[in-house]
Amino acid sequence: MLSRVLPSAAHRVALSAHRSRVPTALVSYRRNMSSDSRNGSVHPNVHPEAPKKKPDGPHSEIPHPPPEDHHQVAPNKPFPYTGWKGPIPSQQGGSSEEDFMQKPPYDWKPEDDAFKPKYYSQCWCGNVAFEFHGDPIDAKHCHCKQCQHLHGAPFQWAVIFPKTSVRMVKNQNNSLHFFSTQTRKGIHHVPCKVSCDQCRSPIFDEGKNTVLAYPSSFKFPDRKVPLDFQPTAHIFYSERVMEVPDGVPKWSGHKGISELLPELTTKEGTMPKYKGKPDEGQIDSPGPEKQSDRYRSE
Secondary structure (H helix, E strand, O other): OOOOOOOOHHHHHHHHHHOOOHHHHHHHHHHHHOOOHHHOOOOOOOOOOOOOOOOOOOOOOOOOOOHHHOOOOOOOOOOOOOOOOOOOOOOOOEOOOOOHHHOOOOOOOOOOOOOOEEEEEEOOOOOEEEEEEOOOOEEEEEOOHHHHHHHOOOOEEEEEEEHHHEEEEEEHHHOEEEEEOOOOEOOOOEOEEEEEOOOOOEEEEEOOOEEEEOHHHEOOHHHOOOHHHOOOOEEOHHHOOEOOOOOOOEEOOOOOOOOEOOOOOOOOOOEOOOOOOHHHOOOOOOOOOOHHHHHHHO
């Protein structure tokens, strides 16, 4: 990784050195991001109702930092076999799935020993707990207004697992709770949000093919976050209330198919309160020459 998060002289030199390779890498990356869940792989994004457009904005060729400095995660990962031999439950969405509580990602039993628990998560009070097979498909931060509101936080942190890689191991006092953002009711209607009815802590979102789990509920050894749980992107950064200069790509909407945005700006009304001075690194610094134009001309 580059030695500084904010764009310094060294950062600009590194970006310039990689500039000739960036467009090809980004084009290949976007092409590979498309996948079909029916073929056993997943498009690791959420909010399908959001508008999509080509990634042709002024910052689309400025990754933060260059691609080779990122932890490489295969964009298309096939669903592993975990002992579930039926169709993916609730794949059509809605509330028509019968006996869903005895199917993934809830209280189901693998037909063999293929399910190998690797991670464990639970709600704050401990009434509800899940275990996870393998590593997540992807990890992201989402800055959309809905996530801000539902989580009571500036943005959401989530990792994506196939439904068949998740199973419930504890539901004390029948504490499992569902909420549908589509029907605005506390029912199991996919996609839906899953939490504990006792302590109210969120656990994951159930989608048609995958689960978006919240790493804050996972029990990591020594509280060290595994590399596969570390986000590869910020999405819906155009709706942010807080800017995060962490060197991870910032997409205005969906990952890979929207505009790349500068991570730290002079925009008023966003945190942090102190953003430094223009000569200390904002990419959209005001003046005759924008910092982003300087990057593109080097």
